[in-house]
Amino acid sequence: MLIRTIVATACLFSLSGAPARASEQSEVMDRIQQAVDATNQRASASVMASYFTASVVLIGGVPPFVFSGPSAQAIEAWRKVNAAEAEHAGVSQFSLQLRAPRRVTVDNGHAYVVLPVDYRFERENKQLSIPGVITATLERSEGKWLISTWTWTGD
Structure with missing residues (x-):
């Protein structure tokens, strides 16, 4: 009887936690x-x-590959390097299109996401796409989720 009660209680808690998760x-x-x-x-x-988050780590496929520090500064440095690379490669009209996530794990105010994405762009008047993966971590702060790390891996 004790085992049945423990199992029933565990099932109840797991069911009640599912919507929050x-x-x-x-x-x-x-x-x-x-x-x-x-x-x-x-x-x-x-x-x-x-x-x-206030401080962030961004990792991408363009040297110096890692951009970290205060978010606005890291993002601006990352953008400048990527813009120069896009200009050098003749790429314009880029966009990211998310696909179904491979993994979304949330635990105690922290999250880990593995997310396939298509990097779409135009080069020489042709629409092209490169599949890749964004891996990100997030932290819950003051009631909202903030991205703390962001990694791009292109195929």
Whole structure:
């Protein structure tokens, strides 16, 4: 009887926790989508910084590869390097299109996301796309999710 009670209690707690977990996962994905939308709209570095923690680490495929520090400064440095690379490669009209996440783990105010994405752009009047993956971590602060790390891995 004791084992049945323990199992029933465990099931009840796991069921009651599911909606909160799903809600947190949705909030995390909403924050990622907001940051991607702002990127696609070419929002300023200060606007972009509002989606990130005060200090951030960004990792991408263009040297120096790692951009860290105060969010607005790291984002601005990352953007300058990527803009120069895009100009050098003849790339314009870029955007990111999110696909279904591979993983969204939320635990005690921290989140880890693995998210396939298509990097779409134009080169020589041709629409092109490169698949890749964004891996991000987020922290819950003052009631909202903020991105603390962001990694781009292109295929």
